[in-house]
Amino acid sequence: MVGFGSLAGCSSGSGGDARAAVKPAAHQAAARSASHHLTLDTSHDYGNKYSDGVLPVGDGKYTSSGAKKGYIYACSQYASSLSSGNGGADTRGPWFTNNNTEYDVNDKVPVEGSVSWPNATHSIKTTSTKRKITSNGLPTSHTTGTFPISSSDPAYSYDRNPNSITAQSISMSLTKSPKYGSPRCMGGEVGIMTTGVMLFNALDAEGRDAGAWETQDHCDAHPERTGVYHYHTLSSCITKRSVHHVIGWAFDGFPITGPYVHGSSNQLTTSNLDACHGITSKVKINGKSVTTYHYVMTQDYPYSVSCFRAKPFTTGPVP
Numbered sequence: 001m002v003g004f005g006s007l008a009g010c011s012s013g014s015g016g017d018a019r020a021a022v023k024p025a026a027h028q029a030a031a032r033s034a035s036h037h038l039t040l041d042t043s044h045d046y047g048n049k050y051s052d053g054v055l056p057v058g059d060g061k062y063t064s065s066g067a068k069k070g071y072i073y074a075c076s077q078y079a080s081s082l083s084s085g086n087g088g089a090d091t092r093g094p095w096f097t098n099n100n101t102e103y104d105v106n107d108k109v110p111v112e113g114s115v116s117w118p119n120a121t122h123s124i125k126t127t128s129t130k131r132k133i134t135s136n137g138l139p140t141s142h143t144t145g146t147f148p149i150s151s152s153d154p155a156y157s158y159d160r161n162p163n164s165i166t167a168q169s170i171s172m173s174l175t176k177s178p179k180y181g182s183p184r185c186m187g188g189e190v191g192i193m194t195t196g197v198m199l200f201n202a203l204d205a206e207g208r209d210a211g212a213w214e215t216q217d218h219c220d221a222h223p224e225r226t227g228v229y230h231y232h233t234l235s236s237c238i239t240k241r242s243v244h245h246v247i248g249w250a251f252d253g254f255p256i257t258g259p260y261v262h263g264s265s266n267q268l269t270t271s272n273l274d275a276c277h278g279i280t281s282k283v284k285i286n287g288k289s290v291t292t293y294h295y296v297m298t299q300d301y302p303y304s305v306s307c308f309r310a311k312p313f314t315t316g317p318v319p
Helices: 016-020 024-035 076-081
Strands: 054-056 102-104 122-126 130-135 170-175 189-193 198-200 221-223 229-231 246-250 255-257 278-285 288-296
Touching: 246 278, 255 278
Parallel strands: 198 229, 255 288
Antiparallel strands: 054 102, 122 130, 130 170, 189 198, 189 246, 221 229, 246 255, 278 288
16 A cells, blocks of 8 residues: 555544543534535536636645635644645746736646556455455556656746656555544545546645646646655546546545536536535436535635545545
């Protein structure tokens, strides 16, 4: 398995004794809050708020004190690591605009190259209780850029990513019946996509908006120091973007979908989702339409899962 477990078990919950000490009224209020699902209104026109490609920058929008809409709920050890200054882009790209509070995704410089990975493997097998996923972390359905970034690549001027893409040994057993509850904190990794590629949260190693700062390839991905190729944002190479279509699985077992309610002109944004970047609607799983809570990948920060709604098998490592 690739690097999971250094923050396993970290969550917003307290230990058993502390839970037992909660007063009945407070406990009932917490239970009501945990059971409240934000539900998709398929008749509503959500519009296309970011049709021009100009997105808000999410630098520093993380917290370790509890879930908050538009923020990453980071486990305390992970949050502490984000101030270390170890990694990320070398300089701000010219795609930043409006006093650096926004960036134009259309102006970002992609990493050059088109590398195929014929040895890519990705498998999902289901049992009565588990969804078992194995992968070597290489994309099964698209090419990648050339990494490390060459000094002759225009992207090198902004982000000199020195890492190579390498095959991993990824194996995870996710529950098929995650129990929706109060938000739980996370580390740097949040799930795996159906392309076989890992999904990291919205932050770079310095707590900045990775989608805004870091240069990625034509599929909006790049490798970290151990060679794990990953997305931070919704990949342009993932074309099935319906809110009813599964494009990945979070570590807590809930599905991840695209943002389109009725095509690209009617899609969800962060403002339409709950504090963990999710909503409840009908999703097609294993050929059946089921009503479930799921996370949504959006155009805007924090892009995907920002906290876990069920107990994850790991909160992901400190990157």
